[in-house]
Amino acid sequence: xxxxxxxxxxxxxxxxxxxxxxxxxxxxxxxxxxxxxxxxxxxxxxxxxxxxxxxxxxxxxxxxxxx
Numbered sequence: 223x224x225x226x227x228x229x230x231x232x233x234x235x236x237x238x239x240x241x242x243x244x245x246x247x248x249x250x251x252x253x254x255x256x257x258x259x260x261x262x263x264x265x266x267x268x269x270x271x272x273x274x275x276x277x278x279x280x281x282x283x284x285x286x287x288x289x
Contacts, residue, residue, distance in 0.1 A: 231258055231266065238269050242277060248285040255289045 234241070234254050241247030255263065270277060270287060277283035 227258055227262065230254060231262065235265050235269065238266060239273060242270075242283050242286045243280055245282050248282045251286045252289045255286075 231254070234251065238251065241251055255266065258266075274287065277287050
């Protein structure tokens with residue numbers, strides 16, 4: 223994994239939930255998810271799955287789940 227991808231993944235992982243509930247932040251998460259290879263998204267996917275119920279009931283969080 224390139225160093226840039228690792229840095230972006232780390233930054234997003236730390237604030238994933240806070241960003242996921244923000245109307246503009248969801249776009250950032252969606253873009254990051256589309257740029258990081260699926261096999262390298264384990265940490266992000268785990269956070270999403272752990273908080274799935276809260277994310278799917280939020281109008282902005284559902285956009286992250288749909289990606």
